[in-house]
Amino acid sequence: MPRKSLSPVIYNLRDVKAKVATPIHCIVCFDNDRLKISTGFKVLPTHWNYTKQRVKNVVDAIDKDKINSFLNDLEKAAGEIIADLKSKRIALTKDVLKSRIEEFLNPAPVEDKPKTLLQFVRWYIETCPTRLVRSKGNRAGRVISPSTIRRYKTTLNGLEAFALKYPRPLDFENIDSHFYKAFTEWLTARNYATNNVSKYIENVKGFMSAAVDEGFTTNLAFRKFSNLREDAENIYLTEPELNRIYLLDLSKTPRLEKVRDLFVFAAWTGLRFSDFSALQPEHFKSNTEGEVSLNLKQQKTGLRVTIPVESEVVIEILKKYNNRLPSGISNQKTNEYLKEICQLAEINERILKHVTKGGKQVIKTTDGWSKISSGVEKWQLITTHTARRSFATNMFKRGMPTLLIMKLTGHKKESEFLKYIKIDPEETESLIRSYMRQNSALPKTAQ
Structure with a gap:
């Protein structure tokens, strides 16, 4: 039976001579080709209108309205799918058309939306x-x-x-x-x-x-909702303290020696643990004048930074490992080894670290926190991130402009970067005096 003039669909029966209900087939015609699809419905041949290609409106035809409604929907969907594929310049093939029609016939179950x-x-x-x-x-x-x-x-x-x-x-x-x-x-x-x-x-x-x-x-x-945050009283290591750690003889304990070298390397490059624990020789570049720089994309931010390799300590460490630094262990284990290293290096200045806990200000102790404490020795507070804070603070103390340091650390906001500058009031006063004295000389007497 020819299909309707504008419809790509023909419906027919598998066996027009059957005495029992027989499957209704859908034939989709496109570009001189045909795709046969099962509708999943059956009908007695005597209940089928071959001209209209629908179930007859007779009392004995079971589910006639539901079947005809489905056939109407499938015919409409097939036409829309073909038009959509053509409009998007997608090749009309049996596989593509079959896949789209099956999506219509078997839609993915709709999950219940979370209500809480x-x-x-x-x-x-x-x-x-x-x-x-x-x-x-x-x-x-x-x-x-x-x-x-x-x-x-x-x-x-x-x-x-x-x-x-x-x-x-x-x-x-x-x-x-x-x-x-x-x-x-x-x-x-x-x-x-x-x-x-x-x-x-x-x-x-x-x-x-x-x-x-x-x-x-x-x-x-x-x-x-307000974000309740207080400035953390984190520490940094001075250049003399870093030198003391670097000069520590750890040759008999390789596990500590490798962690020490990675930490000191980070303290002179400003890298995070996620970056310095995954460095490869390919990250080091040389220019035409033989100057070496570290070029990498930061794991956390995705920002690319270029750090000139000028520190003698960094150069020595790179030579020691032939530009392939030791692979990093876990951050937690590294922090554990760092405390052991810094205790051996006698980084034992007593530090009062204040934190608000439970709405009350307390001070760090060896065993936890208390309202009254003489503080803890500095080595107890050192973590891998201390290296990054030390780099930023020491470069700032050397007089490097904050915007240049930010280029090295990868900070985009100065407000976030300034949290890394960890100098106490005495150091701040000393730096201010130094800057003021640079331009405080009396003008020369006019000749």
Whole structure:
């Protein structure tokens, strides 16, 4: 039976002489070719209208309306699929057409949308390994890192524990000022440091922002949540202290010697652990004058930095390992070895490190935190990131302009960079006096 003039679809029966219900076939005609598709429905030949290619409107025809409605939808869909493929200049083949029609016949199941923040966060974390970073610039297009996923899971654990105590369900519409106040108070009561509380809030804001983008909620109250942060009292190592560490004889303990060399290398280049633990000879470039520089793309930010290799210590370390630095162990183990190294180097100045925990200011002790403390020896506070802060601070003390140091560290915002400058009031006063004396000489008497 010829198809309708403008329709690409013909419906026919497998066996027109059958005495029982027989399958209805769909024939899609395109570009002098034909594609046969099963509709999944059957009909008695006596109940089939061969002219209209539909089930007859007779009482005995079971499900006639449902079958005809399906046949109408399939015919319309086939025409639209063919028109779409042609408009997009996609080659019309049996495989392509069959795939598109099967998508129509067997649509993917629609998952229930998360209705609460906890449901959304669990779903969001599950899909993180294939999600791209929610930012622009150099990090755009990169998948979310395992370390970020671990932080998300920590926040989820906190939210789940909080939900057991909070009288309101954590539905999207309930993430408001009342939630913010209760959650921050709950975290503070658990003796969390102010900056840790801030990280939880930052993650909650990120989850809610993603939920808005995904169309799960329109609640924007989270945008008014304040990030409670205090300036961290982190330390740095002076150049004499770095020299003391570098000159330490560790030849009998290779595990410490390699970590020491990597740390000192970082302290004179400003690299993060994720960068200096993965350096290759290809990262070192020489210009026509034989000057060597370190050129790499930072793991964390995606920014490319070029660091001139001028420090004699760095040059010695590179020669020692033939431009292939030791492979880094885990950050946690490196920090453990660093404390052992710096204790051997007698980096033992007593430091008073203040932190707000549980809403009260406390001081670092050997065993934890207390309101009253004589502080801790400096080696106890040293981590891999101390190297980066030491580089920034020591270059600043040498008089290098902050914008140049930022070119080396990869900072884009001066406000973020200045957090790395760790000089005490006495050092600040000394630097100011030095700068003022450079231009304080009396003008020469006119001849």
